[in-house]
Amino acid sequence: MTEQTGRGPEGSREPQGGAPEHREPAHERASATQVGARGPEGLPDEVGADPGQADRATAGAGRPEAGVAVLPAFDDHHPPEQELIDDCVHCGFCLPTCPTYVLWGEEMDSPRGRIYLMEIGRQGEPMNDEMVRHFDQCLGCMACVTACPSGVQYGKLIEATRQQVERRYPRSRRDRAFRALVFRLFPYPRRLRLLRGPLRLYQRSRLGALARRAGLLDRLPKRMSAMERLLPTLGRLEPVPEVTPAAGPRRRRVGMLTGCVQRVFFPEVNTATARVLAADGCEVVAPADQGCCGALSLHAGREAEAQAFARAAIETFEASGVDQVVVNAAGCGSAMKEYGHLLRDDPRFAKRAAAFSDRVRDLSELLVELGPAAARHSLPVKVAWHDACHLGHAQGIRAQPRKALSAIPGLEVREIAEAEICCGSAGIYNLVEPEPAAELGDRKAANVLATGADLLVTSNPGCLMQLRNALERRGRRLPMAHVAEVLDASVRGADPRTLLDR
Numbered sequence: 420m421t422e423q424t425g426r427g428p429e430g431s432r433e434p435q436g437g438a439p440e441h442r443e444p445a446h447e448r449a450s451a452t453q454v455g456a457r458g459p460e461g462l463p464d465e466v467g468a469d470p471g472q473a474d475r476a477t478a479g480a481g482r483p484e485a486g487v488a489v490l491p492a493f494d495d496h497h498p499p500e501q502e503l504i505d506d507c508v509h510c511g512f513c514l515p516t517c518p519t520y521v522l523w524g525e526e527m528d529s530p531r532g533r534i535y536l537m538e539i540g541r542q543g544e545p546m547n548d549e550m551v552r553h554f555d556q557c558l559g560c561m562a563c564v565t566a567c568p569s570g571v572q573y574g575k576l577i578e579a580t581r582q583q584v585e586r587r588y589p590r591s592r593r594d595r596a597f598r599a600l601v602f603r604l605f606p607y608p609r610r611l612r613l614l615r616g617p618l619r620l621y622q623r624s625r626l627g628a629l630a631r632r633a634g635l636l637d638r639l640p641k642r643m644s645a646m647e648r649l650l651p652t653l654g655r656l657e658p659v660p661e662v663t664p665a666a667g668p669r670r671r672r673v674g675m676l677t678g679c680v681q682r683v684f685f686p687e688v689n690t691a692t693a694r695v696l697a698a699d700g701c702e703v704v705a706p707a708d709q710g711c712c713g714a715l716s717l718h719a720g721r722e723a724e725a726q727a728f729a730r731a732a733i734e735t736f737e738a739s740g741v742d743q744v745v746v747n748a749a750g751c752g753s754a755m756k757e758y759g760h761l762l763r764d765d766p767r768f769a770k771r772a773a774a775f776s777d778r779v780r781d782l783s784e785l786l787v788e789l790g791p792a793a794a795r796h797s798l799p800v801k802v803a804w805h806d807a808c809h810l811g812h813a814q815g816i817r818a819q820p821r822k823a824l825s826a827i828p829g830l831e832v833r834e835i836a837e838a839e840i841c842c843g844s845a846g847i848y849n850l851v852e853p854e855p856a857a858e859l860g861d862r863k864a865a866n867v868l869a870t871g872a873d874l875l876v877t878s879n880p881g882c883l884m885q886l887r888n889a890l891e892r893r894g895r896r897l898p899m900a901h902v903a904e905v906l907d908a909s910v911r912g913a914d915p916r917t918l919l920d921r
């Protein structure tokens with residue numbers, strides 16, 4: 420039974436229950452740079468210039484917290500697994516790549532610290548504001564998984580932990596209301612579509628620009644103003660045909676996830692994806708009745724909701740008789756590859772989900788697997804490639820997009836420094852934790868600009884919104900495109916200005 424006690428040990432930076440043997444005294448802890456993270460050298464002075472700001476962020480200033488503690492921290496429904504916790508040998512190799520540790524140098528905001536909190540939660544420590552804050556502030560970027568030499572499955576650990584938090588922790592009313600708004604809106608393309616008209620009107624009327632100039636947006640709650648600032652400029656809706664025939668002999672029949680945010684805010688990415696796949700010999704099936712894949716819910720710990728979306732997606736694509744399912748949004752692809760794990764307890768779906776996950780491919784993954792069928796025309800453009808965390812870290816897909824882009828004559832791929840550090844987008848992270856997300860966005864924007872590229876290219880709608888906003892904050896603009904749009908422009912022999920004049 421859940422017991423809620425009084426206010427937890429707020430203000431304490433250390434978890435209760437005694438420090439584990441591996442932990443150094445606070446004053447002896449290595450800073451992020453000492454353990455190997457690249458510091459802010461070479462970045463503009465304003466990035467990371469106010470350590471007090473970072474400290475306030477990690478201390479949770481302004482976060483809507485509940486002021487209660489829940490005992491025990493975890494219930495018996497899939498708590499973070501002890502065997503997975505035990506895989507961590509506390510070596511610290513993950514620390515330099517963890518964005519929150521790089522920002523704050525705080526052990527409990529590192530992968531190792533969060534695994535320690537899971538351990539003490541299992542041992543009987545209460546789940547309190549402080550513990551939840553450290554879990555909430557994890558971006559779920561999986562950079563620690565890439566860095567870990569011991570193969571710690573941090574993804575499974577944080578997923579189980581977030582589910583416990585969502586199920587058991589009574590978030591404050593303000594926090595609940597904001598999360599309810601997000602989750603009643605973003606996973607539902609029809610609801611998002613209804614908003615497009617008013618939002619386009621708002622953008623075209625220049626009301627937003629005026630409100631910003633007058634400082635009105637700064638008076639909104641930070642989460643609401645983040646939502647407004649992240650909104651991309653909305654163009655015309657371009658629906659993808661339900662079936663796009665292969666150009667030339669058919670090599671595969673593939674299903675295409677059209678997504679929620681992608682479908683409504685970046686419809687041109689979906690049409691470009693279908694054209695590129697068709698050009699390379701795929702018959703593309705985009706079922707009109709498909710819904711959300713459940714990625715946002717899964718990554719936020721909303722287990723039942725994610726499972727319901729996953730079951731519906733499996734049924735939809737099973738009925739379409741496709742060989743594989745192609746995804747052009749990194750976060751969605753990563754979630755769909757986890758359906759087997761998500762539905763492991765469901766006797767009706769466990770096997771189907773695992774088989775389905777095996778058939779999911781990221782767009783660049785499939786294109787490289789197939790090899791090009793259509794000629795690539797020259798695009799003399801310098802491109803900065805941004806690895807979305809859910810593509811690079813979560814799916815291990817780094818070589819394929821680079822290979823697909825490098826096959827375009829005249830195109831030069833430039834690497835972004837600190838590529839392994841998240842841009843701060845991370846699903847709904849930049850909405851619920853706007854301050855650290857903005858710090859990470861600033862850091863990434865500086866590194867992107869330092870490449871001197873003409874065009875920023877990535878594979879995730881969230882990253883596109885986050886980076887555009889971060890560049891705008893610096894008063895800079897850089898054209899951006901999804902990798903599908905670049906490949907499509909090359910296949911069609913389009914003028915590079917269609918990508919650069921955006």
Ligand code: SF4
Nearest residue numbers: 517557558560561563
């Ligand atoms: S998932 Fe990302 S933010 Fe979370 S602990 Fe790992 S590296 Fe840090």
Ligand code: SF4
Nearest residue numbers: 507508510511513567
């Ligand atoms: S690198 Fe892996 S084993 Fe080492 S502290 Fe991080 S999670 Fe633990």
